[in-house]
Amino acid sequence: MHHNPIYVALDLPRLDAAEALARKVKDHVGGIKLGLEFFCAHGHHGVHELAKVGLPIFLDLKLHDIPNTVAAAMQAIHVLQPSIVTIHAAGGRAMMEDAKAAAGENTKVVAVTVLTSLDDDDLTSIGVSANAHDQALRLADLAHSAGLDGIVCSGHEVGAIKKQWKDGFFVVPGLRLPDGSLGDQKRSVSPRMARDAGASVLVIGRPITRAEDPLAAARAIEGTL
Numbered sequence: 001m002h003h004n005p006i007y008v009a010l011d012l013p014r015l016d017a018a019e020a021l022a023r024k025v026k027d028h029v030g031g032i033k034l035g036l037e038f039f040c041a042h043g044h045h046g047v048h049e050l051a052k053v054g055l056p057i058f059l060d061l062k063l064h065d066i067p068n069t070v071a072a073a074m075q076a077i078h079v080l081q082p083s084i085v086t087i088h089a090a091g092g093r094a095m096m097e098d099a100k101a102a103a104g105e106n107t108k109v110v111a112v113t114v115l116t117s118l119d120d121d122d123l124t125s126i127g128v129s130a131n132a133h134d135q136a137l138r139l140a141d142l143a144h145s146a147g148l149d150g151i152v153c154s155g156h157e158v159g160a161i162k163k164q165w166k167d168g169f170f171v172v173p174g175l176r177l178p179d180g181s182l183g184d185q186k187r188s189v190s191p192r193m194a195r196d197a198g199a200s201v202l203v204i205g206r207p208i209t210r211a212e213d214p215l216a217a218a219r220a221i222e223g224t225l
């Protein structure tokens with residue numbers, strides 16, 4: 001049986017609803033992604049509850065602070081034994097090195113390059129002169145040299161990044177089926193395109209969680225891979 005690369009993003013305000021959804025789709029996804037919304041509302045307790053579903057847990061906390069603070073936060077979540085944790089590459093080399101050193105040995109530390117909700121104009125507006133593609137490649141290179149396991153990027157960049165970092169671990173969110181609503185995502189591709197370009201993990205939230213029938217949606221997306 002092949003490994004399922006889909007991590008369902010449970011961006012739901014209620015713990016019972018998140019748990020029910022996870023149990024519903026668990027045979028059609030490979031892991032559970034818990035982000036800021038979930039962690040701020042339910043903390044360690046919520047993570048322990050979702051871990052009972054029996055799938056790997058990805059903590060998408062996007063840590064971004066001074067190196068000492070990020071390392072301490074990594075140590076504080078060690079007990080939760082996440083399979084993947086995110087930090088922001090824009091925090092710089094020292095922050096990434098210290099985060100990796102503080103993480104458990106079974107945890108992959110991956111750095112967000114350019115959020116999939118940003119396009120070239122958004123980067124210009126925050127003073128970044130490179131376009132999203134070049135900026136993602138630049139930050140991927142920095143994360144690689146800082147000793148991280150991989151990065152988060154859009155499906156548009158993952159192929160080019162993989163050419164430079166052959167054994168990297170690549171997390172791709174912002175995925176939509178061709179007829180799907182983008183919402184706040186700006187650099188989106190289909191799950192199949194991302195996988196074919198070299199994604200290790202496909203993060204899928206609303207196309208499953210907001211579907212009328214989340215089980216059918218998860219099954220349909222799995223069927224496109």
Ligand SMILES: O=c1ccn([C@@H]2O[C@H](COP(=O)(O)O)[C@@H](O)[C@H]2O)c(=O)[nH]1
Nearest residue numbers: 009035114115116173174203204205206
């Ligand atoms: O660049 C990034 C980094 C993280 N995310 C997260 O992925 C999911 C996507 O959810 P959808 O509902 O499928 O859009 C969400 O939890 C984000 O926080 C991202 O979208 N882009």
